[in-house]
Amino acid sequence: MELPAGWHREYEGRHGAEYFYDRRNLTVSVLPRYERAYGRASQKEPVAYVVRVHRILDPEPAVPMTLGERETFAAANELARKYMRRVDTRSLRAANDDAFAAFTDVASYDDDVLVELCRSLARSAIEVVVHVDDGRVSVAHASNESPAAVRDRLTARVRQFGDLTGPGDSACYLARATTDLAWVSRGGTNGTLVEFADAHDDVGAFLDEVGSFVRRRDVDTDAT
Known part of the structure; x- marks a missing residue:
């Protein structure tokens, strides 16, 4: 063929x-x-x-x-x-x-593939991946913490991101003194947070593509 x-x-x-x-x-x-x-x-x-x-x-x-x-x-x-x-x-x-x-x-969509994509693109270790679905916070990846510790540390943050994301907003990046954060909105207050050990401010260059991949999570879930 x-x-x-x-x-x-x-x-x-x-x-x-x-x-x-x-x-x-x-x-x-x-x-x-x-x-x-x-x-x-x-x-x-x-x-x-x-x-x-x-x-x-x-x-x-x-x-x-x-x-x-x-x-x-x-x-x-x-x-x-x-x-x-x-x-x-x-x-x-x-x-x-x-x-x-x-x-x-x-x-x-696969959580492990998301971690590898982000790690390779940013040349940075990925500390945490967190999903928010209808107010429920689930930890998909954590390098050095328990899921409970991640939820305690980041639940307030992901809810802030969800509240700040409006219609038409797809993804945002926050550079911090310690770890860096990328938030991908998946509609309403639902979304996915990726925490980078040190992304060197490079995440913005590929946020659209990462966001496109993350939103396939909902497409694939609805299809099953």
């Missing part, structure tokens, strides 16, 4: 595939996931397939990002092709950050 413009096959088999973009600066893999880690792959049947994007965030080519997981190889391959088509479409409109923007257009 023909691939979207600019994409080429590295390989395509019965249980896996890999595609690369022009100049090999971007790679998409479809990988089988097995219920048991041991045993020969040829003697096992995959239980699902994971789609990963490599080299999405220069200069960290070794960090793969999970685009999503599907039950069948055909469905996973279609997700990979959907991403490839988005890269091609976006590259017609913008010369930079096509790979990342296309990823946030297509990827299934």
Whole structure:
């Protein structure tokens, strides 16, 4: 089957595939996931397939990002092709950050992927990720604190952000003397807070893309 413009096959088999973009600066893999880690792959049947994007965030080519997981190889391959088509479409409109923007257009939301995206983009450790849904504060990630300690420390702050966010406001960034904060509004007082150890004031450059990815959390939740 023909691939979207600019994409080429590295390989395509019965249980896996890999595609690369022009100049090999971007790679998409479809990988089988097995219920048991041991045993020969040829003697096992995959239980699902994971789609990963490599080299999405220069200069960290070794960090793969999970685009999503599907039950069948055909469905996973279609997700990979959907991403490839988005890269091609976006590259017609913008010369930079096509790979990342296309990823946030297509990827299934996952807390661990959000942490890795933010860490790679800001070159900063991620201390905390907190979601607010209908007044309930849940801790999705905490590096050095218990969830209870995070809620005690940040509940008042996330509610302030929720109260200050108005219609049309998508995301905001607050640089502090200690950690830095990024708040993504998901409608009303709902939102997601990411706390960076030290983001060096660089977060503003990618807030729109991070916000787009975070808001997929509600889309994916509603779809399940």
